[in-house]
Amino acid sequence: MAEQIPVAVLIEELKSENIKKRVNSVRQLSTIAGALGKDRTRTELVPFLVSELVEDEDEVLAALADSIGDFVDLVGGPAYAVSLLPVIESLCYNEDTVVRDKTIEALKKILARLEARRAEAQIQAMVKKLCTGESYTAKSAATYIIPIVYQSLSPSAQAETITLYGLLGKDEVPSVRKAASLNLKDLLKLLPTAPENELVNMMKLFAKDEQDFVRFYLIEDLLTFARASNAQKQQAVALPFLRGLAEDPSWRIRYGICDKLSEIGSMLGKDTARRIFFPYFIKYLQDGEAELRNIACLRMGKFVAFLEVEDVLQKIIPLLKALSLDPLNYVRSALAGAFGGLAAFIGKKSSNDHLLPIYLTMLRDESPEVRVGCLASLEELSRVVGMEVISQSLLPTLVDLVVDKSFRIRVAACDFVCVFAKTLSDDEFASKLSKFVVDLINDRIFAVRDAAIKCLRNLAEIKGSIWTERNLLPLVLSQQVKTNYLHRMSTLFGLSVH
Amino acid sequence: MGNHQMAQNMAFPEWKCSQFFGERVEKDEVSDEDVISALSFDTTGNFLSLGDKAGRLIVFKNISKNSSRPEYEYLTELQSHVKEFDYLKSKEIDEKINDIQWLRPQGNNMYILTTNDKTIKLWKISEKSIKRAIPVKSSTLKLPKLEVIERGFIPSLMEVYPHLHDYSINSVSVCSDGEFFISADDLSVNLWNIERTNDTFNIINLKPEQIDELSEVITAANFHPTSNNLIVVASSTGVLRVADLRVSSKCEKTAQIFAEAEDPASKNFFTEIICSLSDAVFSANGKYIFARDFLNVKVWDLANTKSPVATIPIFEPLKSKLCELYENECIFDKFSISTSPCSNYILTGLFNNNFHILDRTGDRNMQFELNYSRRTVVKPIPKKFFEPLGPSYNFDRKILKSAWHPTQNCVAVACMNSLFFYHV
Numbered sequence: 001m002a003e004q005i006p007v008a009v010l011i012e013e014l015k016s017e018n019i020k021k022r023v024n025s026v027r028q029l030s031t032i033a034g035a036l037g038k039d040r041t042r043t044e045l046v047p048f049l050v051s052e053l054v055e056d057e058d059e060v061l062a063a064l065a066d067s068i069g070d071f072v073d074l075v076g077g078p079a080y081a082v083s084l085l086p087v088i089e090s091l092c093y094n095e096d097t098v099v100r101d102k103t104i105e106a107l108k109k110i111l112a113r114l115e116a117r118r119a120e121a122q123i124q125a126m127v128k129k130l131c132t133g134e135s136y137t138a139k140s141a142a143t144y145i146i147p148i149v150y151q152s153l154s155p156s157a158q159a160e161t162i163t164l165y166g167l168l169g170k171d172e173v174p175s176v177r178k179a180a181s182l183n184l185k186d187l188l189k190l191l192p193t194a195p196e197n198e199l200v201n202m203m204k205l206f207a208k209d210e211q212d213f214v215r216f217y218l219i220e221d222l223l224t225f226a227r228a229s230n231a232q233k234q235q236a237v238a239l240p241f242l243r244g245l246a247e248d249p250s251w252r253i254r255y256g257i258c259d260k261l262s263e264i265g266s267m268l269g270k271d272t273a274r275r276i277f278f279p280y281f282i283k284y285l286q287d288g289e290a291e292l293r294n295i296a297c298l299r300m301g302k303f304v305a306f307l308e309v310e311d312v313l314q315k316i317i318p319l320l321k322a323l324s325l326d327p328l329n330y331v332r333s334a335l336a337g338a339f340g341g342l343a344a345f346i347g348k349k350s351s352n353d354h355l356l357p358i359y360l361t362m363l364r365d366e367s368p369e370v371r372v373g374c375l376a377s378l379e380e381l382s383r384v385v386g387m388e389v390i391s392q393s394l395l396p397t398l399v400d401l402v403v404d405k406s407f408r409i410r411v412a413a414c415d416f417v418c419v420f421a422k423t424l425s426d427d428e429f430a431s432k433l434s435k436f437v438v439d440l441i442n443d444r445i446f447a448v449r450d451a452a453i454k455c456l457r458n459l460a461e462i463k464g465s466i467w468t469e470r471n472l473l474p475l476v477l478s479q480q481v482k483t484n485y486l487h488r489m490s491t492l493f494g495l496s497v498h
Numbered sequence: 499m500g501n502h503q504m505a506q507n508m509a510f511p512e513w514k515c516s517q518f519f520g521e522r523v524e525k526d527e528v529s530d531e532d533v534i535s536a537l538s539f540d541t542t543g544n545f546l547s548l549g550d551k552a553g554r555l556i557v558f559k560n561i562s563k564n565s566s567r568p569e570y571e572y573l574t575e576l577q578s579h580v581k582e583f584d585y586l587k588s589k590e591i592d593e594k595i596n597d598i599q600w601l602r603p604q605g606n607n608m609y610i611l612t613t614n615d616k617t618i619k620l621w622k623i624s625e626k627s628i629k630r631a632i633p634v635k636s637s638t639l640k641l642p643k644l645e646v647i648e649r650g651f652i653p654s655l656m657e658v659y660p661h662l663h664d665y666s667i668n669s670v671s672v673c674s675d676g677e678f679f680i681s682a683d684d685l686s687v688n689l690w691n692i693e694r695t696n697d698t699f700n701i702i703n704l705k706p707e708q709i710d711e712l713s714e715v716i717t718a719a720n721f722h723p724t725s726n727n728l729i730v731v732a733s734s735t736g737v738l739r740v741a742d743l744r745v746s747s748k749c750e751k752t753a754q755i756f757a758e759a760e761d762p763a764s765k766n767f768f769t770e771i772i773c774s775l776s777d778a779v780f781s782a783n784g785k786y787i788f789a790r791d792f793l794n795v796k797v798w799d800l801a802n803t804k805s806p807v808a809t810i811p812i813f814e815p816l817k818s819k820l821c822e823l824y825e826n827e828c829i830f831d832k833f834s835i836s837t838s839p840c841s842n843y844i845l846t847g848l849f850n851n852n853f854h855i856l857d858r859t860g861d862r863n864m865q866f867e868l869n870y871s872r873r874t875v876v877k878p879i880p881k882k883f884f885e886p887l888g889p890s891y892n893f894d895r896k897i898l899k900s901a902w903h904p905t906q907n908c909v910a911v912a913c914m915n916s917l918f919f920y921h922v
Binding site for chain 2: 036095097134137174210212
């Protein structure tokens with residue numbers, strides 16, 4: 001146990017030249033406060049913190065924000081918690097995001113203990129000061145604070161706060177508007193207490209903002225709004241905004257919408273999803289920007305739940321061929337991963353007719369990434385169409401992947417050996433694949449050996465103990481005599497699995 | 499009344515030399531370290547920063563109470579970059595500052611981005627009181643009492659954007675929204691978020707499949723003054739690219755190309771070298787691009803990608819010296835170009851203590867000559883100007899870096915280790 005540093009030294013080191021000592025003292029502020037007593041903490045220490053420490057380095061301030069949240073009792077309890085607000089306020093002027101996040105956490109702790117009504121005037125004053133000064137970091141911090149304090153205020157104070165928030169949403173500094181858009185969802189969570197009209201007007205403003213990220217955060221805001229509203233409002237208010245964003249000229253906004261298509265669907269209902277957002281989805285699958293094609297493929301599996309089978313057959317299937325030839329690896333890989341969800345949706349016959357040919361071609365894609373992507377949907381696909389058709393093509397693929405140059409591919413291959421195990425019969429598996437397992441256990445890279453051992457454990461579970469004893473145990477024990485110490489270590493790992 | 503006529507009717511403003519810092523010395527006496535390699539006004543014009551070959555960042559402040567005429571005084575300096583050794587390539591990394599950009603100031607804090615060949619740094623300079631605790635012997639617990647020792651400018655290194663460029667960084671440019679900046683090296687342009695130093699996003703990559711097929715390098719890149727999604731990229735083949743970040747994540751294929759058709763008749767041995775653009779900026783109103791190659795300033799309208807609206811020869815007598823320039827390698831010098839706040843004038847430097855202010859239409863071209871006696875020596879250069887350049891034409895005294903105040907008609911011009919200010 002480290003020496004207890006006398007409190008006097010701790011106090012002195014608050015202003016040491018050495019930053020490590022200052023941080024240490026600030027971390028132990030509660031000790032200092034305890035030694036000084038409640039009155040002196042309130043009347044001397046806290047003002048000292050406000051006037052002297054807040055010009056300090058970010059590291060010190062982060063420690064200060066951490067400590068100050070627990071100070072309510074140290075200043076005499078909830079009745080005096082208000083005295084801590086000036087520290088919070090000063091910390092809001094700092095531009096470091098870590099400091100700001102910790103300050104918000106500290107404020108939440110203090111507010112939880114505060115007697116709201118009595119402190120209202122001070123809270124109100126602090127918010128106003130932060131919103132109306134010159135400092136753009138203080139204004140950004142205010143957008144985090146306003147949703148937290150809103151419910152502790154009286155109706156008239158609430159109205160003024162909303163007005164202030166609205167002004168921040170129009171500020172000329174882009175980072176303030178960005179913070180306002182980002183935190184609007186927290187205000188929206190307070191509906192119906194928060195005034196709906198004002199918040200909707202703010203969303204209107206943000207939808208037209210020049211800055212991409214202001215519009216980007218609006219997507220999450222709209223989802224929060226929709227969650228809090230009834231169906232009619234969703235259609236009348238949220239939907240037009242979402243449609244506008246779905247057609248935004250900036251690809252990043254369209255990406256954001258595509259990313260959340262399933263959430264939008266759950267919120268607004270299957271009919272809206274199908275009628276209005278499905279056409280956008282089709283467009284995204286063919287968008288000029290690769291990132292958009294990628295996210296559309298990644299989300300395809302979940303989104304089809306909102307459609308009819310006819311939609312998929314008529315509109316999506318025709319696009320699959322072109323996507324399977326997309327010039328970019330990660331797009332093709334994302335497409336491959338979507339086959340599982342698609343197959344489950346359209347059923348065996350359609351999968352056989354439309355999906356299987358493309359899938360089998362992609363299994364032989366030149367990029368290992370794509371082949372790994374195919375294997376990701378293997379399980380679901382095989383459940384729908386049956387394993388036999390696929391397994392003939394799969395084995396050569398797996399053979400290639402197990403010896404691939406990139407270790408990450410080999411790790412992925414280990415996982416698929418297990419999938420195979422579930423579907424192949426015991427003998428087939430033993431003859432064809434056990435050799436691979438041995439190779440993988442002896443791989444050069446630890447990550448691969450590790451994955452192989454885990455694979456062994458899965459195999460043991462799947463195949464049962466008799467099979468394991470007969471087939472795997474000899475393999476593992478034969479490792480003992482291998483010369484490389486790493487191989488022998490793998491043996492130990494292997495045994496521990498049993 | 500067209501733009502052209504209006505420009506003619508406006509009298510060319512009268513410029514005077516207001517200040518200079520530095521002494522007249524022979525070239526050999528100038529310490530190489532002190533040579534100014536980067537120059538930038540901040541967003542308000544109240545501060546000016548210089549970078550030199552020794553890796554120092556020097557800040558000047560406007561102390562004039564007169565709002566129409568700024569007057570600058572040395573404020574503070576810091577050592578921004580130091581010489582480093584790249585262990586992987588066994589090469590030294592020079593500490594010379596290649597470019598400086600200011601971010602929006604806040605309160606008493608200034609934020610400056612500086613870069614050398616490989617590493618970009620974000621510096622914060624704050625005006626603070628330096629206090630010291632008065633030692634007190636006391637039996638009871640007492641909080642430290644502090645006394646103010648002095649008030650000064652404390653620099654602190656806020657962020658280091660590490661070695662994520664394969665080639666030498668030639669420019670950094672901050673987005674109008676203050677959240678992002680780009681850095682450009684010979685073959686790529688990367689987009690950074692100011693708060694994240696761990697990764698950067700590559701938006702333009704001109705590296706060919708085979709490195710021997712290399713035919714074009716990037717010489718400068720700048721953000722649009724107001725649109726946060728447009729950047730202009732200048733290349734060594736005289737081609738300008740304007741990339742829109744909203745259209746696609748990777749911009750090599752979707753960027754608009756501004757290039758003139760080559761005229762095979764006028765090609766000579768030097769054409770390839772002198773068509774290389776040394777710098778390109780958007781005009782202050784964002785409607786034009788001002789680009790500088792070795793002999794000309796080209797004014798492009800964003801709406802017309804086929805030909806510039808004006809090609810203005812800066813100083814035609816220089817054409818006669820191309821051989822000499824090739825031999826002393828000055829033909830590879832890179833001169834910067836700046837826009838006036840009204841977008842009607844262009845500033846760029848030259849050799850022989852000269853710099854030029856031209857109007858956008860090319861009708862007027864004024865050549866200024868620096869001197870250490872604060873006289874303003876200026877002469878208009880008419881079209882088709884010729885004068886023989888004698889042996890006294892000094893290629894060493896070149897004005898590579900110059901900058902125009904963001905809101906007023908005041909320019910800062912750097913020649914070797916000296917700094918000059920001119921104003922209207």
